[in-house]
Amino acid sequence: MTFSPQPSPDTTAWRIFHDASDGVWVDNFDGRWLVQTRSGRFPDNLPEEDAASVYWRPRDLDAATEPTHRAGGVVDAPFSVTENGALFKIDFSAGYSPGIFLDQRENRLLVKEKSAPGQKVLNAFAYTGAFSVMAALGGAETTTLDLSKTYLDWAWENFALNGLSREEHHGCKGDTFEWLATFARQGREFDGVILDPPTFSRHRKKTFRTDRDYASLAELAAKVTKRGGWMLCCANTHRLRFGDYRRQVEEGIQLAGRRATSIDSKPMPKEFCGDDYLKTLWVEVS
Secondary structure: OOOOOOOOOOOOEEEEEEEOOOOEEEEEEOOEEEEEEOOOOOOOOOOHHHOOEEEEEEOOOOOOOOOEEEEEOOOOOOEEEEEOOEEEEEOHHHOOOOOOOHHHHHHHHHHHHHOOOOOEEEEEOOOOOHHHHHHHHOOOEEEEEEOOHHHHHHHHHHHHHOOOOHHHOEEEEOOHHHHHHHHHHHOOOEEEEEEOOOOEEEEOOEEEEHHHHHHHHHHHHHHOEEEEEEEEEEEEOOOOOHHHHHHHHHHHHHHOOOOEEEEEEOOOOHHHOOOOOEEEEEEEEO
């Protein structure tokens, strides 16, 4: 088993092993390993003695199920890790994800680089607000949007870890589609809009599927993006081919009466090689 090296000195959380064909994934959170497997069997060849602690979670479990302790020290409290110099809270008791999706590391860094004082950035489907933190560190005024108060509170903890004042930023609890429609009616616009929706979600009587409904999401987001601004559009699914995904994004922007002046696709971090589930488009809109 060959592990991926640390991507940079100021990053202490990354995927050290990724094998989609065998269904084994190992994430390193500053020496604490979270192992996920497609099967209900722990991998035989994992050198557990190399980690400060090892936790395991088969992926066929309910999303809220905590990983189980396998070896090393017990992680019985949240802790923080760094990614490109930013701090993020990690909690192994949170279930499927401990607080940050490692496959978005390079996109988060680009958000920071694209953000600047005087700009406004909207982070929809924000989860624990990692994109918002990076935009704020770049100097932008951020709006963090998520359906869960638990995750919004977690986002504010991440802001505090990085010395960012909550008073200078905004949080909105509720459905992304409803908030985007409200912002459009109010005439609110953003220099950057981040879309990283779940593969499937249901709110009230509405359902959203990434492979079927992305055009409607892109349309709403384009309506609140300033001319000359950017959209980061992400789709986390194997079911949607990249070409079809791009067409949905372009269709949505056109339905909004806007035009994509440039579209750039970005790969995942190199330790995720051999897998293409996460589709990313950086779009400039006029």
